[in-house]
Amino acid sequence: AQSVAQPEDQVNVAEGNPLTVKCTYSVSGNPYLFWYVQYPNRGLQFLLKYITGDNLVKGSYGFEAEFNKSQTSFHLKKPSALVSDSALYFCAVRANSGYSTLTFGKGTMLLVSP
Amino acid sequence: EAGVTQSPTHLIKTRGQQVTLRCSPISGHTSVYWYQQALGLGLQFLLWYDEGEERNRGNFPPRFSGRQFPNYSSELNVNALELEDSALYLCASSLIPLLPLSSYNEQFFGPGTRLTVL
16 A cells, blocks of 8 residues: 655744755555645645656746655755745655555645744 | 636535535546545545546545546535534546556646535
8 A cells, every 4th residue: 555654744944944844655666756735725736746757856836856766755845935835735646557546645734934 | 727626615514414516627637536635634535537437436435426427527425424524525637547657647626625514
């Protein structure tokens, strides 16, 4: 069975500082990995994905994530946080076979203070 | 281009009742997914429909069911509502899922239906 762990319920960072939201996964075979963001009372918005190729993936709003196969991690990063980045962030994994489904982590609340 | 739409936005039901939630995917998307987002539990996969067929099902009881129509819109039905069914129900759509290994189309989510069971 596939699974995702987001070890931090909440991450606090000051505006202008770099941010990291952690994600580790477990899946059979090669993974498809995703980050989504959810603003209050809204659905999820796609940020970025790793399918294959370069381990550093760049996405929307200046976010990027680094795929590390040996550590089975896919941490989300941004060089300089904005107050508007405050939201709930979800990591998700899918096996690259058949009708495999997306499995989401429990989410990490990012709070960026002015 | 219109995104994924869901109706209704909010719903209040009492225990034992039945509810139907609706979802319209992005034009051209054939796959529709349903998720339950209950407080503190993250997103739990419910159902996946593609081309009118149920492709996969999450670990939910049979009182959770659904269908996909020829126009690719979908309904989620929940019978015999229980208090713990209170949650945000999210629908997502994507292009056909079976693609070359070098690609996979991400899911696009609707705003959700907030269901409260009293």
